[in-house]
Amino acid sequence: MGGFLETIWHKLAEEIGGEAATITLTALVSAIIWPTLVWCWGKILVLRDFWNSRRRALGAVGQLRTPDGQREGKGVWALKPITPPENYKNNVLGSRILAVANLKGGVGKTTVAANIAAHLASDANWQKRVLLVDLDYQGSLSSMVFPDGQTWLPPKGADSVATMALSGQVNPSMFLQACKESPDEPRLKVVTAHYDLAQADNRLLVEWLLNKRGNDPREFRRKFADLIMGRAYQPNEMRYNLARLLHSEAVRENFDLVIIDCPPRLTAGAVQALCASSHVLIPTLLDGPSGESVVSFCDQLEEMKTAGICPHLGYVGIVASRHAAQQNAWLAVRREIQDQINVRKLKCGFLPTETFIPQTVDIVRHADQGIAYFSLQGSQPAANAKKAIIALAEHVAAQICVARVPSFARDLQLVLPVAAE
Ligand SMILES: Nc1ncnc2c1ncn2[C@@H]1O[C@H](COP(=O)(O)OP(=O)(O)OP(=O)(O)O)[C@@H](O)[C@H]1O
Numbered sequence: 245m246g247g248f249l250e251t252i253w254h255k256l257a258e259e260i261g262g263e264a265a266t267i268t269l270t271a272l273v274s275a276i277i278w279p280t281l282v283w284c285w286g287k288i289l290v291l292r293d294f295w296n297s298r299r300r301a302l303g304a305v306g307q308l309r310t311p312d313g314q315r316e317g318k319g320v321w322a323l324k325p326i327t328p329p330e331n332y333k334n335n336v337l338g339s340r341i342l343a344v345a346n347l348k349g350g351v352g353k354t355t356v357a358a359n360i361a362a363h364l365a366s367d368a369n370w371q372k373r374v375l376l377v378d379l380d381y382q383g384s385l386s387s388m389v390f391p392d393g394q395t396w397l398p399p400k401g402a403d404s405v406a407t408m409a410l411s412g413q414v415n416p417s418m419f420l421q422a423c424k425e426s427p428d429e430p431r432l433k434v435v436t437a438h439y440d441l442a443q444a445d446n447r448l449l450v451e452w453l454l455n456k457r458g459n460d461p462r463e464f465r466r467k468f469a470d471l472i473m474g475r476a477y478q479p480n481e482m483r484y485n486l487a488r489l490l491h492s493e494a495v496r497e498n499f500d501l502v503i504i505d506c507p508p509r510l511t512a513g514a515v516q517a518l519c520a521s522s523h524v525l526i527p528t529l530l531d532g533p534s535g536e537s538v539v540s541f542c543d544q545l546e547e548m549k550t551a552g553i554c555p556h557l558g559y560v561g562i563v564a565s566r567h568a569a570q571q572n573a574w575l576a577v578r579r580e581i582q583d584q585i586n587v588r589k590l591k592c593g594f595l596p597t598e599t600f601i602p603q604t605v606d607i608v609r610h611a612d613q614g615i616a617y618f619s620l621q622g623s624q625p626a627a628n629a630k631k632a633i634i635a636l637a638e639h640v641a642a643q644i645c646v647a648r649v650p651s652f653a654r655d656l657q658l659v660l661p662v663a664a665e
């Protein structure tokens with residue numbers, strides 16, 4: 245190589261002189277060597293990223309070795325590092341965001357979420373601007389709020405709003421525009437979900453485990469930092485995508501309260517919901533298997549809180565839904581759950597019995613025509629169900645510090661339309 249360069253230098257020197265030949269040759273060599281070095285360095289970083297991502301993903305899903313053999317690990321969601329957004333603690337503590345969650349399916353999460361939202365939005369004493377967020381790919385909440393057909397479905401080829409929100413692909417103002425207004429109550433808006441969310445939940449988990457870089461505007465800065473430092477790259481903290489959106493100024497200004505209907509699994513969406521929420525409400529049936537699932541869910545929540553993923557999440561409590569008060573077996577189940585929770589010293593308990601939503605066909609029948617709350621009437625069971633929904637909604641509101649409309653403001657609203665006429 246040295247001999248080759250020397251020959252070229254001599255040839256050049258004959259033509260343009262020694263000093264100019266040295267400068268030209270140095271420039272030429274630099275122009276070739278520098279990009280080659282940069283390219284190699286980039287490839288080394290790609291390899292390093294690949295190795296780290298593989299180790300991170302396999303470590304997160306890996307089994308534990310115990311004296312009794314291999315056991316499943318504690319799950320992926322507590323994976324470190326945990327880097328919440330700036331000002332996260334103040335934002336959570338200052339927000340009114342309720343996750344309605346339980347890992348058991350069919351226990352009334354969607355029914356409870358929709359009906360308490362309906363009361364707080366439409367009742368003259370409350371009149372809250374409520375955002376309902378559907379995070380279940382089945383879209384049960386979306387189809388309950390918009391019962392008449394396809395109006396809420398995402399346009400063909402497009403993803404649902406829930407998918408875009410969880411993926412961090414919308415900014416707050418686009419998000420607000422995409423929320424759909426309930427046909428029964430203009431103060432009630434909905435983030436709709438559809439089957440694309442099932443795929444999005446998987447994608448988000450895999451991308452996050454593999455440290456996939458986002459397509460956000462910081463991409464170039466990250467690449468540059470990687471190139472120079474080889475370590476400055478921070479993976480996108482997917483767990484807080486929804487928190488970033490719901491804690492934004494635009495969303496806070498437009499809504500007094502957000503209620504999130506969670507799916508019956510710890511999906512990427514459910515974890516994002518817990519990270520964004522100030523409180524969690526746990527609906528359950530009061531039978532044996534459902535009781536066990538409540539305790540197990542509380543254990544998982546505590547693990548997440550202790551790990552620092554959602555350390556500020558508070559419990560509203562546990563509420564019975566589809567409650568059959570006349571069968572006394574529920575009393576023993578409630579006692580059993582409460583005992584288990586007391587043993588664990590959790591700050592979570594049952595809500596008062598008057599907030600338990602009774603089992604009634606009226607709720608099922610009305611669910612096909614929109615949120616049952618808006619049409620529950622005409623029979624004693626319907627009246628009882630509505631009374632319980634109101635009690636539950638008002639209990640939840642008190643717990644998460646949502647205030648009633650002051651009486652003078654209500655009186656003013658009654659007077660103003662008359663004055664305008
Ligand atoms: N109080 C009630 N009385 C009678 N039926 C009810 C009551 N509450 C809910 N249901 C019915 O029970 C079923 C499950 O309710 P819901 O969809 O609210 O549960 P979920 O926990 O959200 O389910 P999933 O886990 O699938 O999301 C629905 O068919 C609903 O109509």
Ligand SMILES: [Mg+2]
Pocket residue numbers: 353354355380384385505506507
């Ligand atoms: Mg549901």
